[in-house]
Amino acid sequence: MKQRLIALILLFILIAPAATLYFYMQFEKSAIKREIKWKMIAGLDKKELVVLKFTKTETKTKLRWEHSKEFEYDGQMYDIVSTEMKGDSIFYTCWWDHEETKLNKKLKKLVASAFDQNEENQRNQQNFHNYLWSFFCNVPFKWQAKQPQQIVLVCENEMLATIFDSLQNSPPTPPPKIS
Template structure:
């Protein structure tokens, strides 16, 4: 019973810091979104906005949409203030959301650290796997008998000792007195 409690506590000690940090960052992201929404409702001057134009087909491929009024383009988050459709193009008057962009970058680096996306660390892990594989004999390969026309001749030349490798010991083994 004590072992179960200790193992659960150790597991919690490993998982809780990651979960709490991610939750805190998600909460900050939520607060930033609310702040931006209030600023947009209060009215942002056109001087603070960015005009982005896309073909209608590009809006599905070049933009990663968070929801209908927010998207990511070239690793920058934008909040849409106004949309204009002209022929087959779409123009968005957007507010560049630097706070949310920084939070997303922070979340991404944290996720990379958490889930071992570091190439150097992966290389070290691969080297360890190769090392440990070298410690154990995998599968014993049998000799290629197709090179010889007669397998009997092969064993005459090589000796009977090769053949003994493949003979299984008697079960149970003999007892020595």
């Protein structure tokens, strides 16, 4: 029973920081949304609004909807102020939500680092793995015995030539008898 309790406590210690950070980011995100709603109610300047044009099929494929009045397009968050339909096109007058975009990027980075999916970290791990494997011989060593090559000595002195020739000759067969 004591070991299970210790295991649960250690598991909680490992999970608590990531979970706390995730919930804090979600809380901050909802606070920013409330602040934006109050800004919209107070009236936004027309210069701060962006008009985006999409076809009906693009609204289903290119946009990731948070809810009916908020979507993500090309990694940027937009809050819809008004919608206008003309034929097959839909015009959204939106407020470009820079704070929520920044918060979403921060949240994605935290989740990626928590699950070790950071591209730079993975590349560094692969380089380290390759470095370690470079210390081991990957291809087996193949050694074959070859016959010795004849050494040809060119000497001007005949006496030296006979000494070298006697050194190159193989030993006499059968071996000499020692008395």
